[in-house]
Structures are given as structure tokens and as C-alpha cells.
Amino acid sequence: MKQLMLGNAAVARGLYEAGCSVISSYPGTPSTEITEEAVKFPEIYCEWAPNEKVAMEAAFGACLAGKRAFCAMKHVGLNVAADPLFTMGYTGVNAGLVIGVADDPGMHSSQNEQDSRHYARAAKVPMLEPSDSAEALEFAKLAYELSEEFDTPVLLKMCTRVAHSQSLVELSERTEPAVKPYEKNIGKYVMMPGNAIRRHPFVEERTRKLQAWAETAPVNRVEPGTDHKIGVITSSTSYQYVKEVCGDTYPVLKLGMAWPLPEKLIRDFAASVTLLTVVEELDPIIENYCRSLGLALVGKDVFPLEGEFSQNLVAEKLGFPVHTGKVIDDPIPPRPPVMCAGCPHRGLFYILNKNKITVLGDIGCYTLGAVAPLAAMDMTLCMGASISAVHGFNKARGAESESKTVAVIGDSTFMHSGMTGLANIAYNQSNSTVIILDNSITGMTGHQQNPTTGYSIKGDPAGKIDLEPLCRSLGFNRVRVVDPYDLKACDTAVKEELAAPEPSVIISRRPCVLLKHVKTEPPLAVDPAKCVGCRSCMRIGCPAIAIKGGKAHVDATLCVGCGVCEQLCGVKAFQGGKKEG
Amino acid sequence: METKNIMIVGVGGQGSLLASKLLGHLLMEQGFDVKVSEVHGMSQRGGSVVTYVRYGDKVNSPVIDKGEADYIVSFELLEAARWLSYLRPDGQIVTSTQQIDPMPVITGAAGYPENLVEKMRSAGAKVDALDCLKLAEEAGSAKAVNIVLMGRLSHYFDLPDEAWQESLKAIVPPKFLELNKKAFALGKNA
Numbered sequence: 165m166k167q168l169m170l171g172n173a174a175v176a177r178g179l180y181e182a183g184c185s186v187i188s189s190y191p192g193t194p195s196t197e198i199t200e201e202a203v204k205f206p207e208i209y210c211e212w213a214p215n216e217k218v219a220m221e222a223a224f225g226a227c228l229a230g231k232r233a234f235c236a237m238k239h240v241g242l243n244v245a246a247d248p249l250f251t252m253g254y255t256g257v258n259a260g261l262v263i264g265v266a267d268d269p270g271m272h273s274s275q276n277e278q279d280s281r282h283y284a285r286a287a288k289v290p291m292l293e294p295s296d297s298a299e300a301l302e303f304a305k306l307a308y309e310l311s312e313e314f315d316t317p318v319l320l321k322m323c324t325r326v327a328h329s330q331s332l333v334e335l336s337e338r339t340e341p342a343v344k345p346y347e348k349n350i351g352k353y354v355m356m357p358g359n360a361i362r363r364h365p366f367v368e369e370r371t372r373k374l375q376a377w378a379e380t381a382p383v384n385r386v387e388p389g390t391d392h393k394i395g396v397i398t399s400s401t402s403y404q405y406v407k408e409v410c411g412d413t414y415p416v417l418k419l420g421m422a423w424p425l426p427e428k429l430i431r432d433f434a435a436s437v438t439l440l441t442v443v444e445e446l447d448p449i450i451e452n453y454c455r456s457l458g459l460a461l462v463g464k465d466v467f468p469l470e471g472e473f474s475q476n477l478v479a480e481k482l483g484f485p486v487h488t489g490k491v492i493d494d495p496i497p498p499r500p501p502v503m504c505a506g507c508p509h510r511g512l513f514y515i516l517n518k519n520k521i522t523v524l525g526d527i528g529c530y531t532l533g534a535v536a537p538l539a540a541m542d543m544t545l546c547m548g549a550s551i552s553a554v555h556g557f558n559k560a561r562g563a564e565s566e567s568k569t570v571a572v573i574g575d576s577t578f579m580h581s582g583m584t585g586l587a588n589i590a591y592n593q594s595n596s597t598v599i600i601l602d603n604s605i606t607g608m609t610g611h612q613q614n615p616t617t618g619y620s621i622k623g624d625p626a627g628k629i630d631l632e633p634l635c636r637s638l639g640f641n642r643v644r645v646v647d648p649y650d651l652k653a654c655d656t657a658v659k660e661e662l663a664a665p666e667p668s669v670i671i672s673r674r675p676c677v678l679l680k681h682v683k684t685e686p687p688l689a690v691d692p693a694k695c696v697g698c699r700s701c702m703r704i705g706c707p708a709i710a711i712k713g714g715k716a717h718v719d720a721t722l723c724v725g726c727g728v729c730e731q732l733c734g735v736k737a738f739q740g741g742k743k744e745g
Numbered sequence: 746m747e748t749k750n751i752m753i754v755g756v757g758g759q760g761s762l763l764a765s766k767l768l769g770h771l772l773m774e775q776g777f778d779v780k781v782s783e784v785h786g787m788s789q790r791g792g793s794v795v796t797y798v799r800y801g802d803k804v805n806s807p808v809i810d811k812g813e814a815d816y817i818v819s820f821e822l823l824e825a826a827r828w829l830s831y832l833r834p835d836g837q838i839v840t841s842t843q844q845i846d847p848m849p850v851i852t853g854a855a856g857y858p859e860n861l862v863e864k865m866r867s868a869g870a871k872v873d874a875l876d877c878l879k880l881a882e883e884a885g886s887a888k889a890v891n892i893v894l895m896g897r898l899s900h901y902f903d904l905p906d907e908a909w910q911e912s913l914k915a916i917v918p919p920k921f922l923e924l925n926k927k928a929f930a931l932g933k934n935a
Contacts, residue, residue, distance in 0.1 A: 492858075494861075
């Protein structure tokens with residue numbers, strides 16, 4: 165039966181059909197839905213781990229125990245999990261182990277545009293790269309076969325346009341593989357120098373065998389063309405753009421395996437065409453391999469290193485007609501993403517901005533605190549960096565910065581990699597102030613549970629880590645909780661903790677307003693007779709408030725009655741909403 | 746058949762996902778190859794969002810590029826204008842007349858352009874503009890704007906009404922079916 169299926173759902177289906185039993189992942193756009201779809205299959209145990217390294221190691225443990233396992237992450241998550249990945253290349257697997265990694269060219273929801281294919285080459289593990297949902301399903305199953313046949317973890321590389329596009333797939337039944345016996349094997353699984361030295365030649369030999377497999381594997385195929393003036397080597401979503409533009413005009417070598425690459429297949433293809441052209445998004449991985457073979461080609465000298473490709477871009481570079489459209493003369497104001505009306509982060513960022521605090525930020529919805537008019541963020545780097553960096557910042561500048569610099573980090577990001585930074589502050593003694601924005605969920609990726617929420621991926625009750633005793637046990641005497649809807653309380657807390665002679669943690673606690681169980685208040689309204697048009701309420705950047713005819717106006721369809729704007733109004737022009745007491 | 750292209754554009758959170766689900770179901774049932782491309786994550790937080798729906802004998806690219814859209818279905822006027830360059834020379838815009846100020850307009854850093862429907866028409870675009878919010882409320886819920894728009898879009902399709910009704914039934918929860926049928930009819934007959 166054919167179904168229209170999201171690429172990530174197709175991966176989950178492939179895992180299911182392949183008999184995968186254990187999945188441990190950390191959410192990250194555009195990889196999140198793989199695990200969210202897989203949890204719908206009762207045959208698969210699924211969990212959200214605190215971070216990608218933990219997830220990958222949990223999946224490794226499951227494969228060691230003899231069951232097919234999987235973990236998913238976004239491209240930057242693979243940096244976090246790179247440590248186990250490189251050595252898992254040496255140990256190999258017992259039952260099959262597949263690692264899903266999703267790149268985000270164009271940075272729809274990411275802090276960089278790194279190309280995960282480098283990891284396959286660097287860690288010497290094979291990588292499959294589907295170009296639509298049907299391949300996502302098929303390659304997920306193939307990945308397990310390769311993993312067990314060649315004794316290796318296998319990377320399954322998605323990108324935004326494959327992960328978040330729906331296309332047709334054919335479903336099959338699940339095959340339930342027998343649990344592999346676990347046998348103690350110190351030489352294979354205990355990677356201390358004496359053993360690892362003996363495993364390294366195995367890794368190199370495995371790559372040679374995988375390369376030989378890639379020469380004739382159906383995932384790498386030549387599609388004939390009528391005109392051999394140009395021959396295109398391509399993969400992933402770039403393949404789809406090339407076929408869209410060229411149809412069957414030029415021959416295409418479509419690579420479904422991103423690493424290792426098939427030398428003979430590439431050489432033979434290059435010899436059959438006049439001008440070899442490599443079309444790949446981001447970095448020149450295929451191109452550099454071809455150049456290492458001494459092949460002349462057109463690649464990144466013409467195609468960009470940055471951003472997503474499209475059919476118009478490929479058409480322009482390959483000499484096909486480019487489509488254009490109409491425009492109007494008026495400038496169209498941009499519509500950047502904004503913090504939602506009633507977002508609990510807004511009040512806190514307003515206070516940080518008002519007090520001219522230097523804010524070292526982190527990864528999550530609250531990164532939007534950097535956007536005007538709040539503009540309350542000075543740095544965002546990677547998961548957990550806010551806390552580590554505020555310590556370094558304060559060590560560099562001493563008491564001068566300690567009294568006016570904070571780290572802000574969300575609850576999920578704190579559990580991901582904030583705790584070790586906190587330990588560093590306590591251990592190496594900077595007088596740093598850390599604000600944990602606890603909205604009781606992983607927000608940006610679409611509401612995933614985490615170790616502080618008390619619920620599992622299925623929404624069932626789970627272990628719950630309380631932030632206050634955790635921070636205290638990491639060496640912080642000053643831990644206080646504040647409601648970010650209460651501006652005065654936030655102001656006092658920030659000023660007092662920055663002035664305090666020892667490090668402190670402020671937990672700004674209020675659940676994400678988009679959570680279904682959060683009760684909102686009736687919308688506020690502005691009394692135009694009272695409003696003097698001073699724009700004080702505009703300083704919080706709430707999408708529900710606009711100035712109309714010189715007076716503030718609240719959009720009742722957006723307002724959730726959080727009352728933050730009301731606290732800024734000097735003439736009490738806001739009415740309704742939350743009742744006092 | 747040559748691949749046809751429909752773009753659904755709007756503001757994050759307006760319900761474009763259900764519209765693309767309806768179209769995906771409808772076109773697959775007609776035996777077409779279909780691709781639907783969405784964007785998740787940060788872009789959804791009140792930002793400009795776009796969904797691509799493509800169908801035909803064989804669809805390759807999951808996205809629609811400039812000058813390629815046969816239809817642009819827009820939940821919001823400024824978003825229709827933002828994506829205008831993606832319309833084919835003979836393409837059709839179906840838009841709600843709702844206006845939602847983006848943050849640069851709210852803060853006063855930019856203005857919301859006036860008379861956008863007329864300006865898009867003078868640029869040579871075919872524009873079908875209607876107050877979908879009002880029609881959705883008439884059907885029983887402001888959230889049914891997406892189905893009002895689908896009803897209006899069905900106007901331009903050479904498909905029997907039953908095909909649309911069956912897809913509606915397949916993707917809308919039973920308790921909201923009557924409401925959505927009404928919203929669909931109001932859009933279609935507006």
C-alpha cells in the first residue's frame with residue numbers, strides 16, 4: 165500500500181520494519197520526528213536522553229546486548245556524540261547500530277551549516293544518504309544489514325528537505341531478528357591501547373571492503389542521459405534538483421552512499437562524459453574525492469558552499485532556462501520568528517535589557533531574546549556554552565563583569581550540558597550568576613519531555629530531577645526561584661544575585677504558554693481614553709500589541725493575559741486579564 | 746502530466762499543515778506522484794512560513810522555486826506579496842485579506858504596505874482575495890480559515906466535489922467535520 169509519508173516518519177518506519185528494538189535520541193530540528201514517530205510502534209523502546217552523547221552510548225549498549233538499536237540527532241548533536249562515534253568505529257557492533265543525523269543547509273533552525281559527511285570519513289564509518297522518503301525507509305533497513313555484515317555502526321544522513329518532505333512510500337511487514345547472544349570479547353570491546361591498536365587495521369580493511377561493496381551496490385547507480393557533453397555526480401536532495409532540471413538529458417551518477425565512495429564507478433562514469441560536474445550542497449566531499457583521483461571537474465568553483473540548492477540554481481549553473489516571477493515596488497517588511505505572546509521568557513529578558521546586563525545565551529526558543537526590542541543577548545554558541553563562557557568572561561574581567569554579566573540557559577539545555585559548566589564555576593570559583601529559564605519542556609523542537617519534567621517520551625510518569633537541590637549539590641548556596649511574569653520580582657532577583665558576593669543560580673520558572681495544560685487568562689484591552697501613546701508597553705516586543713492611531717492596541721486573538729505589558733503602563737490603561745489576588 | 750505547484754504561505758501557527766495534508770491526500774487519491782515540503786522549528790515561531798505541494802506523473806524536487814507556482818494560497822496579505830515572485834506568469838493567487846503586523850511593523854521600524862491586492866494585480870498577477878476569517882467564523886470557528894481557503898482553491902480545480910469531500914472526511918476529526926464542510930462550502934461559493 166502506498167502512503168504519503170514525511171522523510172523522518174519513513175526512517176522510523178524503516179527502523180520498525182528492520183526490527184529495531186531500542187532508540188535513544190536527543191531532539192533537534194530537523195531530526196526530531198524520527199523518534200517521535202518510532203515511539204508509536206509498541207515493539208520499539210524509545211526514550212529522550214539528556215544529550216546526544218548519552219543517547220549514542222545508550223544505543224551502543226543496546227546493540228552490544230544483542231538488539232538492533234538506533235539514535236537520532238541533528239548535525240551539531242553529532243559534535244556532542246563524536247567521542248563515542250570515533251571509537252565505536254573501532255569496536256564495531258554486536259547487533260546492528262544505526263545513527264540518524266540530520267543536516268540543516270540554509271539554517272532553518274540551526275546555529276551553523278556544518279556538513280555531517282565529514283564525520284563518516286573522519287570516523288571511518290559508512291554513511292547512507294537518502295534523497296526522498298522511499299529511500300529513507302529503504303536505506304534505514306539497508307543500514308542494519310551493512311552494520312551487521314561489516315561489523316560497523318552506520319550513519320544515516322538526512323537533511324531538512326528529505327527529513328521534512330512527504331513523498332510516497334511502500335510499506336512492508338516487520339521482521340523480528342533473533343536477539344544476538346552477548347559474548348564477552350575484551351579484545352573487541354575494551355578500547356585500551358593494546359586492544360585498539362589491533363582494531364585499527366580491522367577498521368582500514370573494513371573501509372576497503374565497504375568501498376568494494378559500494379562499487380556495485382544498487383544505492384549507487386548510473387542513470388543514462390542522451391547528451392554526454394555533461395555528466396553529473398550528485399546525491400541527497402541535490403539529486404532531485406538535478407533530475408528536475410535535466411530530466412534524462414545528461415547522465416547522472418546518483419550516490420546513495422556518501423562514504424566510502426566507489427573509485428572505479430566514479431572513474432568509469434567520468435570517462436563516459438566530456439565535462440564531469442559534481443552537484444552537492446555544503447562542502448565539496450564528493451568533489452575532493454574526485455580531485456584526489458586526478459579527475460577534472462566543475463564543482464564548488466561554480467556551485468555555492470553556502471545554503472540550500474534549488475532547481476533554479478541548478479538550472480542557472482547547468483545552462484538551462486531560469487524561471488523568474490513578478491514583484492511589487494513596495495518593500496516587504498521581514499517577518500522574523502518572535503517569542504510568542506505570553507512567552508514566560510519575555511519578562512526576564514526585558515529586565516536584563518533594562519539593567520544593561522551582558523547576557524551570555526544558549527540554544528533554544530529564548531535565543532529570540534536577542535531580537536529587538538529586547539536585544540538582551542550578547543552571545544549564543546552551542547548547547548551549554550552560556551554557563552561555561554560566563555565563567556571565562558568573569559575570570560578575564562574580574563569583579564567588574566561579575567556584577568553585570570549573566571548566563572541564561574533553558575531547562576532542557578541545562579540538563580543537556582549545563583551541569584558541567586556549573587560545576588566549573590563552583591570548583592574554580594568565579595562569582596558568576598546563572599539564570600535557568602525553566603519552562604518545563606523542550607520548547608523549540610516542539611515540546612519534548614526532559615529529565616526535569618517528570619514525564620517520559622510517551623507522556624508517562626518518569627524520574628524527575630529537581631533543579632534547586634541539583635544546583636545546591638553542585639556547590640551553589642544561593643539558588644532562588646522567580647516568576648518571570650512578575651517584573652518587580654525579576655528585577656530584584658537579578659540585582660541582588662549580581663551584587664551577592666558568591667555565585668548564584670536564579671531559576672525563572674513558568675511553563676511554556678503553548679503547553680496544552682497551561683491555563684491562559686482572558687485577553688487584556690487598552691482603554692484609549694487612558695492610553696497616552698507613550699509606547700512603554702512596546703518595549704517588550706509582544707506580537708499581540710501594536711500602536712494604532714497613536715494608541716496601544718491589543719490583538720485579542722493573540723493575547724493570553726500574561727499581564728507583563730500592564731506592569732509597564734504608567735497610566736493604568738490596560739484592563740481585563742488576570743484578576744488581582 | 747507536467748508537474749503542478751501549489752504554495753501555501755502564512756504566519757507560523759495559522760494552520761497551513763492541515764491544508765497541505767488535505768491537498769496531499771486529495772492528489773494522492775487521484776493517482777498522482779506527490780511531494781509536500783514543510784519547515785519546522787524556529788521558523789514556526791510567528792515567522793513567515795511556506796509549504797510546497799507538488800504533483801504530477803513524477804515529482805523530483807520537493808520545493809517550488811521562483812516563477813513556478815501555479816497557485817499561491819495565502820493566509821495573510823503581506824505573505825502573499827512576499828512570495829509573489831514565486832508565481833508563474835499565468836499563476837493564480839488565492840488569499841485571505843487578513844493582515845497580521847510583523848515585528849518590524851509593530852515596533853515602527855517598517856510600515857505595512859497599503860493596497861496590496863491592487864498592487865499585486867497591477868504587477869500582472871491574478872488575485873482572488875476574500876475575508877476568510879469572517880467566513881471561518883461564520884462556519885463556526887476562526888480556526889477554519891485553512892479549510893475556507895481550500896474551498897476557494899477547489900474552485901480552480903477540475904475535480905469533482907466528492908473527491909474533496911472524501912479527503913476532508915479522511916483528514917478532519919469527525920466532531921469537526923460538519924464545521925469544516927460548512928467552511929469549505931463558504932469558501933467555494935464566496
